[in-house]
Amino acid sequence: MTTDSGVGPGGSGSEGDVADAGGLPAGWGRATLGELCQPIEKALPTELGRSTFQYIDIGSVDPSTLSVVRAVETEADAAPSRARQLLRHGDTVFSTVRPYLRKIAWIPEEFDGEIASTGFCVLRAGEAIDRRFLFHLVSSSSFISRVVEKQRGVSYPAVRERDVLEIEVPVPPLAEQHRIVAKLDEQLANIATGMVAVQAALTSSDVLKHQITGGGACGGFDGIDRFPALIEPADVDDGTLPDLPAGWQWRRLEEIADVVGGVTKDSKKQSNPEYVEVPYLRVANVQRGQILLDRVETIRVPAKKAESLKLEVGDVLLNEGGDRDKLGRGWVWEGQIENCIHQNHVFRARITGDALDPRLLAWHANAFGKNWCDRNGKQTVNLASISLRRIKLLPIPVPPRSVQEDLVKSIESRLAEVEAARQMAQEVSRQGENLRGALLHAAFTGSLVAQDPDDEPASALLDRIRAQRAAGSKPARRKRASRTTAPAAPQASGRPVPSGTQETLPL
Secondary structure, X not given: OOOOOXXXXXXXXXXXXXXXXXXXXXXXXXXEHHHHEEOOEEOOHHHHOOOEEEEXXXXXXXXXXXXXXXXXXXXXXHOOOOEXXXXXXXXXXXXXXXOOOOOEEXXXXXXXXXXXXXXXXXXXXXXXXXXXXXXXXXXXXXXXXXXXXXXXXXXXXEOOHHHHHOEEEEEOOHHHHHHHHHHHHHHHHHHHHHHHHHHHHHHHHHHHHHHHHHHHHOOOXXXXXXXXXXXXXXXXXXXXXXXXXXXXXXXXXXXXXXXXXXXXXXXXXXXXXXXXXXXXXXXXXXXXXXXOOOOOEEEEEOHHHHHHHOOOOOOEEEEOEXXXXXXXXXXXXXXXXXXXXXXXXXXXXXXXXXXXXXXHHHHHHHHHHHHHHHHHOEEOOOOEEOOHHHHOOOEEEEOOHHHHHHHHXXXXXXXXXXXXXXXXXXXXXXXXXXXXXXXXXXXXXXOOOOOOOOOOOHHHHXXXXXXXXXXXXXXXXXXXXXXXXXXXXXXXXXXXXXXXXXXXXXX
């Protein structure tokens, strides 16, 4: 902190100048959120005299930007039962439901007077706390960790609003809060700008990887002459097939690979003592360009079935069902687990002889095959799928064997360059998150901005508010909107201090 002695933020001539006995900087106080926040209006949408409203629920909030990114235009007489919290510009909302505790947002002016789900705790700053200071405080890791501790329930863990309001937080003088907010808003905006650029770089890297693998497997890269190549018609929609370099040809998958379906799990036979237990891969394990093995389940099957479906190095696994964008995605099995098989929603394509490098097949399936499977698959209410008969007819570009090795090396070299750039962007992203955390920590420990001994101490303002509340006839309560009139503007009086043990936000 800057003083006449020239000491910068976070230090002074003596510890007594900057901290009280409880470790707070000079002039700071403590209060519960219940003391610092105003009551909000509760209202059914039909009570507001409006036919429609903007509904903000958990899905409306982007935790990466701490903002409302969408709201649902809703008819008042068809409103969800949880739509009953009237919002004001400057409110802070955060989800009280696990696993969405980082769904935190600042309410901009455009959503003033709209409705939020009761899945949010809505905090409205009173006269002792700057509303942006409150928002930044609530979005800090220290605050979120205290909220996590207060979760209750097993099947539907959540945090009660009254428990949140008991959390005690550090409160700087109001003038210092304004200075902290100005500095935070400036610095966090710079970080946010950088993070947007980082995210754009990560997105571009994904697109580039897709172009490299899909384009490389389907004819190499730019600068190569290409010519129309025909394929024997089949009972499928091939769309328009790309031209291929000289010497390449289109073949059906069944012409170059043995394609089979996997095992269907029969729970009734899992206790059969004559069956053998083996690991098996599900749709969740077979991703686009990788095999995830963090969770591999086992299944009991006849020994002959286990032997016939046992995966070999070089097998290409392709998804048969799931969400529509999962059809045909896959990768090459590298023998990571012994005696592993695959379920019926995963196809196995085993290349015949040396007709094609398995990586070229997988890259092609993840690019061209994605749209082809979408056209030739089928959709039920909850599941998309493509049949074994149809996946066998997937068109595959087959280059001369003499060029395949160099082509694979060229693709992998380019992918390595993209991956190196991606890792660099991810590191910058981590640094941005760390910097954001450090800024918030500095803000709430008194080391972000200069302190001014002429600021009115927070304790003085808090004492006046407490005295005014004690002098009132009844503590303020959350207001219910009238059924005949729109809700009045929120009062300046604070929330009541809830009973029970107060929790302190660590400095």
